[in-house]
Amino acid sequence: MSQNYTLTTVGHGRLIPRKTSMTEEQLQKCTGQSSAFWLTRIMDGIYRLNCKNKITAEHCVRNYQVYCPQCKLVMEPILPANKHETPVYTCKKCSN
């Protein structure tokens, strides 16, 4: 089962993860008004960035830095965002 993290926008171009134990479905309901993005853990140091609107996720890859939930370093996108795939981010420190 994947862990979920909500993403809080702080300032311009930064998404800070906040750990939560809610399921993805619960998250979507809960974050309906406030947050459009959240992370799910795939493996250690590898997270999928989810959002309610995949075009917004594409925008996110270009315009935002996403921070690692574990060590708070900036993560790098490892799959290109497109209309069919949500972006995956990796933390160089935590994935090794």
Ligand SMILES: [Zn+2]
């Ligand atoms: Zn990390």
